[in-house]
Amino acid sequence: MEFKQSLLFNIEKLVGTLKDEEELKEVLKRKFTKKEFKVFVAMEDAKDVSEIAKEIHTDKERVQELYKNAVHKLNQEKIKKELIID
DSSP, X not given: OOXXXXXXXXXXXXXXXXXXXXXXXXXXHHHSOHHHHHHHHXXXXXXXXXXXXXXXXXXXXXXXXXXXXXXXXXXXXXXXXXXXXX
16 A cells, blocks of 8 residues: 555645655554544555455444545644645
C-alpha cells in the first residue's frame, strides 16, 4: 500500500508536501487505534469488507465505522500538520 496516494485521496484540503512513506506510517500508527490502522490499510488495499471483519473479529458495520473514523481523523488539522514536511 502506498500511504501517500491513499492520504492524498482521503484528505480534503492538504497544504504542503507529505513526508516519506515510513514517516507517514509511523504517524498513522501513533494517531490511529490498532484496529483503525488495520482497517485503513486493508481498505486501501481493496480487501473485501467481510474478509477484514473476519480478520479483526467484528462485523461489517464496525469495519465501515472504523474506516470512517480513520478518514475523519486524517482531516483534523492537528494530524494533517504531522503528516506534512515543515
